Every structure is written in C-alpha cells, then in structure tokens.
Amino acid sequence: MTAPLGVILAGGQATRMGGGDKALLRLDGRTILDHVIDRLAPQVDAIALNANGDPARFGAYGLPVLPDPVEGFAGPLAGVLAGLDWAAERGAGTIVTVAADTPFFPRDLVARLMQAAGDMAHPLVLAATRQAQGERTKSMSRSGLIRHPTFGLWPVALRHDLRAALGEGLRKVVVWTEKHGGRETVFDAPGDPFFNVNTPEDLDRARSMPEATG
Known part of the structure; x- marks a missing residue:
C-alpha cells in the first residue's frame, strides 16, 4: 500500500472555546496547526485542510482548503468525505485524517x-x-477500547457510499465504519496521545506538557 494523503479536520464549531479556529491558537510560540502539520507531513504524501468559511485565514500555510461537501454541520464524516473527494482527484487510494x-x-x-x-x-x-x-465514553468499542474517530485510515473507493450515508442523515463515525468492517489499532503511550484542546483550560494544560517543546 502506498503512502496515503493526509487531511487535517478543522471543520468543527469550537463551541467550548467560544468559537473561532482552535487550530490557530498559540502553543509554544506557534499555532496548534503548526504542531499538527509538523507531525503529519513526514507520514503522508501531501496534506489538505478541511475547514469551512473563508479559506483565506489559512493562506499562510499554502494548503488546499476543503469545505464540507454537505450543507449544515455534519460532523467529522463530512470532512472525511471532502478529503476522499480530493484524494480521488489526485488518483490516491487512501487518506489519513x-x-x-x-x-x-x-x-x-x-x-x-x-x-x-x-x-x-x-x-x-x-x-x-x-x-x-x-472511564466511560460514547466512542467505546465492543472490545472496551476508546476509539478516536477523527484519526483514521479511509478508502477512496467507499466515498460514494459515505456520501449516500450522509445524505440519509448519518453522523456517527463508528456506525459507518462498523458497517464496512472497520478495524481499530491501539496506541499505548504514557499520558494521552490523542489529547485535544477543547477549552481554555485544555490549552493551559497543553502548554505545560513536555510535548509542547519536543
């Protein structure tokens, strides 16, 4: 399997942060998006950003900006579909989000x-x-694992199926992945390898984490 394309999902509404773009908040003198790009770029062939609204606010990054292809806030699956359509145009077979x-x-x-x-x-x-x-979570699998549905490997071949599912109102990632026999891979690491910034308190915590300067 060749290296996939990378898609950064930034289409959320950031309600707990008071709106705006969480990805553009500052962390150790750089934006959170800078940190994300630095980690993702060596792992993929190319990167695009899924975001809605005026793409000019991300102009400094020189990345393709992909809006959700369905109306209304449809959640991360809409961003996945945007990435799959972009990858199809480039002749790629998979994306990682x-x-x-x-x-x-x-x-x-x-x-x-x-x-x-x-x-x-x-x-x-x-x-x-x-x-x-x-710990309890809505994203827990039958095996007791906590799934992180914005971090995944997705096949371009199923993009039309996903488009139809979104058109029918599907919003829950794991419902669609389970339908297609999706798998999980477990990341065991100290702390929380998928720590995300949802609130101002989370941002303060991120600034104190060793990874912020690593």
Missing part, C-alpha cells in the same frame, strides 16, 4: 494504521486507546 486540535498525536500514526489494515480490500482503521478504570 487527524484532528486540527490534537497537537501531540503519535509520530507513527500512519504506519500503525496501515499495518492494522493488512490486506483489507478497503482499508478502514480507526485509532484507539485503552479504557482507563472507571
């Missing part, structure tokens, strides 16, 4: 996702972590 507000995701994310895909006809794998004792 990452969240724009998660600055410290694993540097071997893509390799691990591709390894987990193995010989799948349609590579479809979500990143996961193990459940901490007493």
Whole structure:
C-alpha cells in the first residue's frame, strides 16, 4: 500500500472555546496547526485542510482548503468525505485524517494504521486507546477500547457510499465504519496521545506538557 494523503479536520464549531479556529491558537510560540502539520507531513504524501468559511485565514500555510461537501454541520464524516473527494482527484487510494486540535498525536500514526489494515480490500482503521478504570465514553468499542474517530485510515473507493450515508442523515463515525468492517489499532503511550484542546483550560494544560517543546 502506498503512502496515503493526509487531511487535517478543522471543520468543527469550537463551541467550548467560544468559537473561532482552535487550530490557530498559540502553543509554544506557534499555532496548534503548526504542531499538527509538523507531525503529519513526514507520514503522508501531501496534506489538505478541511475547514469551512473563508479559506483565506489559512493562506499562510499554502494548503488546499476543503469545505464540507454537505450543507449544515455534519460532523467529522463530512470532512472525511471532502478529503476522499480530493484524494480521488489526485488518483490516491487512501487518506489519513487527524484532528486540527490534537497537537501531540503519535509520530507513527500512519504506519500503525496501515499495518492494522493488512490486506483489507478497503482499508478502514480507526485509532484507539485503552479504557482507563472507571472511564466511560460514547466512542467505546465492543472490545472496551476508546476509539478516536477523527484519526483514521479511509478508502477512496467507499466515498460514494459515505456520501449516500450522509445524505440519509448519518453522523456517527463508528456506525459507518462498523458497517464496512472497520478495524481499530491501539496506541499505548504514557499520558494521552490523542489529547485535544477543547477549552481554555485544555490549552493551559497543553502548554505545560513536555510535548509542547519536543
């Protein structure tokens, strides 16, 4: 399997941060988006950014900006579809998505996702972590793993199926991935490898994490 294209999902509404673009908040003298790009770029062939609104605010990055291809706020699956359509135009077979507000995701994310895909006809794998004792989450799989649905490997071949599902009102990522036999790969690391910035308090915490200067 050749290296996938990378798509950074930044189409969220950032309601808990008071609106605006979380990806453009400052962390260790750079934007969170700078951190995300630095981690993703060595792992993929090219990068695009899924974001809605005026793309000019991301002009300094020189990346293609892909708006959601469906109306209304349809969640991360809409960003995945935008990335799959972009990849299809470039003749690519797969994309890997990452969240724009998660600055410290694993540097071997893509390799691990591709390894987990193995010989799948349609590579479809979500990143996961193990459940901490007493922790509950809506993204938990049947095996007790916590899935991170914005971090995944997605096949271009299923983009029309995804488009139809979104048109029918589907919004939950794992419902669609399970329908197509999606897999999970577990990332065991100290702390939270998929720590994301949702609130001002999260941003303060991120600034104190060793990874911020690593």
